[in-house]
Amino acid sequence: MQKKQKANLALAISAAGFLGTLPAGGFFGGLLHHGFLAATVGGLADWFAVTAIFSKPLGISYRTDILRRNRQRIMDALVMFASDDLLSVKNIMQVVRRQDxxxxxxxxxxxxxxxxxxxxxxxxxxxxxxxxxDSAKVAGEIEIILKDGLRTIPIERVAMEGLQILAEEQYSCHLIKALAEIAQRVLASPVLREMLKENVSLLRQKYEGDSAGRALMLSSLGLTDERIAQIICERMEEKLGEVIAGETPNYAAAKAGLETLLRRLGQDPSLLAALQAWKTGFLRQVSLLPLLVQWIDAHVKGEQPxxxxxxxxxxxxxxxxxxxxxxxxxxxxxxxxxxxxxxxxxxHAVIPDLIRERLGEFSDDALVAMVESKVQDDLQMIRINGALVGSLVGMGLFILVTLAERMW
Incomplete structure (x- = not known):
């Protein structure tokens, strides 16, 4: 049973008891009658007080309908309590600081x-x-950084020092053999042999000229263009083989010549200036932007970069x-x-604004209904307790009055 029904039942029982005990006589009859009377008066008073909070009991408008009449003041008090006390920074942080x-x-x-x-x-x-x-914009920034970095790197001096290092014994021997092996592979290529044959043919034509004797002599020796080119290749391969084998006069001479050349190049101011000019011109003319844009789009962007x-x-x-x-x-x-x-x-000023905004969404009737639903049970208990306390007070007063009458 809801507490409101219990409170109404208590008031009804009190009123019925009061009416039922009107004709009762004697001490106990009077005691019950006054108890029911006081319970009825207390219950009615509490009913009036509770009802006056939310509406106008019995149509009486004087100091009733408290919520509607004092809505703004009540809302201000609620907002102040919630924001400055319940939800103050200090109280919130006390709760938060207890948590890890x-x-x-x-x-x-x-x-x-x-x-x-x-x-x-x-x-x-x-x-x-x-x-x-923007790939182009990012690439432009990267290009500037790269070129600035390359300008600060003394590439030309590194190259000059590298030439001098290559002139040292431990590196020059490997370098000359590597160059000889590369030359062997070049000599073995059909393209080079064909070019050599064409050049031999031109030289032969110049050598023979209008002399039939020279042509006859070369023919009698079997020195055709192909044969002469073959002899040249064989001799060059032989010399290269000696260089690769090492410890031969040809190897020593080639190695010494290479080392001398590398040392001179490594100390040549004109070469240093040429490298510096080439680096400056290259960095000025070359554009890394297209390559950088392509690289960014292909590798940096996408769903799985x-x-x-x-x-x-x-x-x-x-x-x-x-x-x-x-x-x-x-x-x-x-x-x-x-x-x-x-x-x-x-x-923190946002908190009272939010509370006030939320309360402002309620109409008077909605606000009354909401508050009543929250506190109704407690208020009905006040009515019940009022009836009980009233009955006890009424019976107590009856006993005191009866005793006083008998004493005087």
Missing amino acids: VAQLLVAYLEHRGGRERLVETVDHVAVRAVNTL FWLAALETFLNEKIDAFVQSRPWQRRVDAFFKNLLEEELTKH
Whole structure:
């Protein structure tokens, strides 16, 4: 049974008891009669008081319908209580500081799928941010940085020092053999042999000229264009073979000549100036922009760029470090709490505005209905208690009056 029905029942019983005991005589009859009378008076008074909060009992408008009449004052009091007391920065932070925010974060990351959600979110944001970049603009910035970096690198001096290093014994022997092996492969190529044959033919024509004797002599010796080119290649291969084999006069002479050439080149100011001029001109003329734009579009952008795996690895490593590091957790806990306190202090005025806005959404009837639904049970208990206390007071007064009459 609802408390309102119980309160009404208590009032009805009190009124019925009062009427029923009117003709009763004697001490006990009078005691019951006055008890029921006082209970009825108390119940009616409390009913009037409770009803006056929400409406006009018996149509009486004087100091009744309290909620509607004093809505603004009540709302201001509620807003002030909620914002300045219940939801004050101090009270909120007292509750928050009792919590270990870092441990809550660790539990979320480790046991509630937080790690996967965090990595997925960061991946999505990073990929989307990169894909919205202007490739040409980014490439232009990178090109400037690269060219500035290349200008500061003394490439020409590095090249000159490299030539002098190659002139040293431990490097020159390997270099000359490598050059000889390259020359052997070039000599073995059909293209070179064909070019050599064509040049031999031109030289032969110039040599023979209008002399039939020279032509006859070369023919009698079997020195055709092909044969002469073959002899030249064989002799060159023989010399190159001696160079590769090493420890021969030809090898020693070639090695000494190469070392001398490398040392002179490594100390030649004109070569240094030429390299500097070439680097300056090359950096001025060359455009890295198309290559950089193509590289950015192909490798940096897209749904699965090359850097995404590295980003995920980095995030997982940092999460593992956070989970295992208690000092780090304490710093994070303090950071979040201090940040929350700063933001609450800065924006605390928003709380009363939100409460006032929410209360303003209620009409008078809706506000009365809401408040009544929240406190109705407690108010009905006041009515019930009023009837009970009234009956006890009424019977007590009857006893006192009866005793006083008998004493006087």
